[in-house]
Every structure is written in C-alpha cells, then in structure tokens.
Amino acid sequence: MVTKKRSNMTALTRAPNVPQVADTDVNDPKLRQVIDGAAITKSPPQAWYRTMGHNPEVAKAFANYWDLLHRGGAVPHQIKELARIQIAQMIGCDFCARQTSPLAATITEEEKTCCALPNWEHPDAKTRAALHYARTLTLDDGRDTAVYEELKEYYSNAEIIELAAFFCLTAGGNRMAKSWSIEPHGGVSAIPAGAISIHGRESMGASKPHLEPTEAELIQRACQGDKEAFYSLVRPCERAVYTTAVSILNNPEDAEEVAQEAVLKALAHLAGFRGEAKFSTWLIQITINEARLKLRKDRRHLYESVDEQRTSEDGEYFPKDFADWREIPSEALQRKEVREALKRAIASLPLKYREVFVLRDVQQLRIEEAAQILGITEGSVKTRLLRARLRLRDALAPGIDGSWSMGKPEYQKVRPW
Amino acid sequence: MKVIEISCLEVWREISNYIEDGVDAELRARMEAHFKVCAHCTAILDGTRNVVKLVTDGVEYPMPDGFSQRLYNKIKDK
Numbered sequence: 145m146v147t148k149k150r151s152n153m154t155a156l157t158r159a160p161n162v163p164q165v166a167d168t169d170v171n172d173p174k175l176r177q178v179i180d181g182a183a184i185t186k187s188p189p190q191a192w193y194r195t196m197g198h199n200p201e202v203a204k205a206f207a208n209y210w211d212l213l214h215r216g217g218a219v220p221h222q223i224k225e226l227a228r229i230q231i232a233q234m235i236g237c238d239f240c241a242r243q244t245s246p247l248a249a250t251i252t253e254e255e256k257t258c259c260a261l262p263n264w265e266h267p268d269a270k271t272r273a274a275l276h277y278a279r280t281l282t283l284d285d286g287r288d289t290a291v292y293e294e295l296k297e298y299y300s301n302a303e304i305i306e307l308a309a310f311f312c313l314t315a316g317g318n319r320m321a322k323s324w325s326i327e328p329h330g331g332v333s334a335i336p337a338g339a340i341s342i343h344g345r346e347s348m349g350a351s352k353p354h355l356e357p358t359e360a361e362l363i364q365r366a367c368q369g370d371k372e373a374f375y376s377l378v379r380p381c382e383r384a385v386y387t388t389a390v391s392i393l394n395n396p397e398d399a400e401e402v403a404q405e406a407v408l409k410a411l412a413h414l415a416g417f418r419g420e421a422k423f424s425t426w427l428i429q430i431t432i433n434e435a436r437l438k439l440r441k442d443r444r445h446l447y448e449s450v451d452e453q454r455t456s457e458d459g460e461y462f463p464k465d466f467a468d469w470r471e472i473p474s475e476a477l478q479r480k481e482v483r484e485a486l487k488r489a490i491a492s493l494p495l496k497y498r499e500v501f502v503l504r505d506v507q508q509l510r511i512e513e514a515a516q517i518l519g520i521t522e523g524s525v526k527t528r529l530l531r532a533r534l535r536l537r538d539a540l541a542p543g544i545d546g547s548w549s550m551g552k553p554e555y556q557k558v559r560p561w
Numbered sequence: 562m563k564v565i566e567i568s569c570l571e572v573w574r575e576i577s578n579y580i581e582d583g584v585d586a587e588l589r590a591r592m593e594a595h596f597k598v599c600a601h602c603t604a605i606l607d608g609t610r611n612v613v614k615l616v617t618d619g620v621e622y623p624m625p626d627g628f629s630q631r632l633y634n635k636i637k638d639k
Contacts, residue, residue, distance in 0.1 A: 375636050386622065460570075460574070463605050506616050529577050
C-alpha cells in the first residue's frame with residue numbers, strides 16, 4: 145500500500161507530459177486570439193490552448209468546433225456546460241472539472257457538486273435527460289434505449305446530434321488534458337468524493353458504475369486508525385493547505401511546518417469533526433488558525449497585527465491610480481519581474497484582505513466556503529475581496545502612459561520592477 | 562428602458578461583484594452605461610479584471626520538493 149501511495153505522489157508533482165507554449169512563441173494571430181479569448185470564456189482555459197498551441201492548425205480547428213458546439217447550437221448553453229462538468233468529474237479530470245463558463249453563471253454549487261453522484265437527479269426534466277445521455281455516452285456504449293426515449297421527449301434529432309458531438313468532444317478533450325498532465329490550478333479537488341468514475345470499471349459494458357469511497361467512509365476508517373484513509377482525505381487538499389499557510393506566513397519553511405501541524409491536528413481531532421462542512425473546508429480552517437498562531441508567536445511578524453481581523457468593514461477604499469492597463473495579463477505574466485511584483489503585492493496586503501483574496505482568487509473557493517473557513521459573513525468576504533482587488537490593482541497598474549508594456553525607463557521611477 | 566445613472570463611488574463599491582457576475586440585471590445595465598462614458602471607471606474595471614486574471618493564470622506558490630512525501634511520513638509516524 146505504501147509503495148502505491150508513493151508512486152501516486154510522484155505523479156502529483158511531475159512536470160506536464162506536454163509543456164505549454166510560451167506566449168512569446170505564439171506568432172499566429174488567430175491562435176493568439178484563441179488563447180486570449182480563453183481568458184474570458186474559461187472552458188477550455190488558456191493553459192489548454194497554450195498546450196495545444198504546439199500545433200496551431202489543430203488548436204484553431206478544435207477551438208472553432210468547440211465554440212460551435214459549446215456556445216453555439218440550439219441546446220441551451222447552461223445544460224451543455226453542466227453536462228461538461230459532469231463528464232469531467234466522471235473522467236476524473238480535475239483541471240476540466242474546475243472550470244465554469246461565465247455564460248453559465250447560474251449553474252448552482254449544488255448542481256456542480258452533485259451532477260456526477262450516483263443517486264442525485266437534476267430537478268429539471270430536460271436537463272436530466274441530457275445528463276443521462278452524457279453519462280451513458282461517457283461510461284457505456286451510449287446505446288441505452290431508455291435514455292434515448294427520455295432524450296426524444298425533449299430534444300429534436302438535430303439537437304441529439306449536437307449533444308452527442310459535444311459530449312464526445314468533451315470526453316476526448318478531458319482525456320487529452322489528463323494525458324498531458326496539465327497541472328490543476330486550484331488546491332482542493334473539484335471532483336466530489338463518491339462521484340461516478342470511469343476508473344476501475346471492469347469492462348466498457350459494465351452496468352454498475354465504480355464508486356470511490358465517500359468522504360464519510362474515509363473519515364470513519366481514519367477514525368478507526370486507518371492512516372491510508374486519512375491521507376486519502378488530505379491528499380486532494382494538501383496544495384490548498386500549503387498555499388493558505390504560505391500566503392499568510394510568506395515563508396516556505398514556516399508554511400510547511402504549519403501545514404504539517406494543521407494536518408496532524410486534524411488527525412488528532414477527527415473524531416470531533418461533525419461533517420457540517422467539507423473536510424477540506426475544516427482542514428483549511430485549522431491551517432489558518434495554526435498560521436495565525438504562528439504569526440502571534442513569531443516576533444518577525446509582529447508588525448502585522450492579527451487584531452486587524454476584528455476591525456470593522458467600515459471605511460471605504462478608493463482607487464488611487466486611474467491608469468489604463470491594457471497589457472494582456474498573460475503576456476505580462478511571462479515576465480519574471482511582473483510575477484515577482486504580483487507576489488510582493490499580495491504579500492503586502494493586510495492579512496484580512498490577503499486571506500480572502502488567496503481563498504477566493506488564488507484557490508478559487510466559493511464565497512460561502514471562504515466565509516465558512518474565516519468565520520465571517522459572505523458580505524464581509526465580498527467587501528474584503530473588493531478592497532484586496534482594488535489595492536492590488538493600484539499596486540500593479542502600469543501607468544497612464546503605458547510605459548510598463550512599452551518598457552520606457554521613466555516609468556521605472558514609479559514602478560521599480 | 563431608461564437606465565438610471567450611477568456614481569463612480571457606487572461603481573467602485575460593486576466592481577468586484579460585477580466581474581463575478583454577482584450583480585442583478587438592473588445594476589449591471591447601470592454600470593455598463595456608466596463604463597461607456599467614464600474612462601476612469603473603465604480603467605478600474607480593466608485593471609481589477611487583470612489582477613484576477615493574473616492570479617488565476619499564474620501566481621504560483623509551488624510546494625517545496627518532497628512536501629507530499631514528508632507530510633505522508635508525518636501522518637504514518639503519528
């Protein structure tokens with residue numbers, strides 16, 4: 145068992161099988177347009193097209209076909225986007241499961257969390273029929289008569305063709321992302337425990353989906369002393385634990401120490417975990433408490449008052465710099481000095497803003513999860529997020545003359561990077 | 562439909578919710594009408610969006626080499 149776990153851990157940290165193309169090497173203007181557009185449309189995200197960018201013709205053709213099926217067509221985008229998330233969860237592609245198209249913003253968190261669970265059904269009959277079809281196409285041979293009868297009640301033949309093409313392109317795309325080992329960005333797995341999975345199925349025609357142990361089962365086993373079960377709980381969120389700790393402490397060594405302490409504290413108190421929140425939420429909460437404790441103990445951090453946590457949200461933050469920032473962020477990010485400036489700017493945020501910003505924008509947790517972890521209201525999360533973003537914009541905006549992007553020396557006087 | 566005007570201050574208060582699609586249709590319409598005529602608020606909007614895109618696309622807190630193995634060993638040895 146131990147050997148198997150170790151090999152899994154190697155897989156977690158390995159480099160992508162296919163690297164991403166540097167933005168400076170993207171010379172095809174239409175491919176450039178595809179990559180920039182992905183920053184807005186989100187699914188697939190930019191990392192996907194940067195990887196595909198090694199073959200611009202294939203990338204552009206894929207983008208055209210994808211746009212036609214995903215955002216075009218007759219079937220509502222919302223239905224197709226939810227089915228896409230379901231397929232990503234079933235394939236086990238955390239990278240794809242994490243994305244959500246902004247055009248489908250009304251998809252609820254419950255829908256995202258539950259769409260691939262075996263005993264959950266969507267309340268809307270038309271959406272339910274599409275999800276059943278996506279499920280049988282992904283897991284089986286797609287010839288389930290009952291599924292087709294249900295499908296034909298709500299969709300024309302043309303729409304069924306649209307759905308079939310979209311679902312197959314999605315499943316193929318998910319497998320590509322997995323095979324290239326595109327690193328998932330966020331820290332907590334977007335695939336809920338217990339989701340139906342293609343893994344472990346005995347044959348393509350198997351009628352019963354393979355079920356991973358649920359979070360509750362793993363907790364029960366861990367409480368009985370099963371360390372492997374406990375590590376299975378921790379592993380999907382260990383990056384989130386580390387990122388949380390390092391963003392508060394600004395020191396990798398301290399962050400690792402605090403991350404380990406938080407995980408061991410969670411193990412010691414697991415029997416008291418009542419399951420009101422997800423395990424990952426609880427563990428990040430413990431990590432934040434441990435990191436704050438470390439700040440209080442460590443004289444190096446005394447300048448940063450943890451008591452600031454208790455100050456009210458009164459007092460507005462007004463933008464100070466009205467500079468026009470037109471440089472494409474993905475291009476700016478290729479420059480080391482910009483990446484370093486960004487990290488410094490985040491580190492310089494007051495703790496209460498930094499915590500919210502890292503949970504929401506870096507780790508991409510939901511507003512309600514961030515509120516639960518920090519023990520504050522959703523309204524406070526939104527207020528702090530606004531201030532964090534405005535402060536960072538002021539810290540990073542390149543100046544009205546655009547000299548950041550032009551590399552003019554006079555701007556260096558204002559922005560030292 | 563007549564769009565009721567909105568001040569810069571109100572736009573700044575809601576700009577973060579706006580980029581998250583977290584404002585209702587009426588407020589969105591008022592803000593979009595404001596952005597058409599206010600270069601300052603448009604600059605704030607673009608910059609705030611850029612900040613979010615920058616971190617979404619690439620701010621990195623790489624885990625130290627061997628982090629997972631050391632964490633696993635700590636759990637195993639506990």
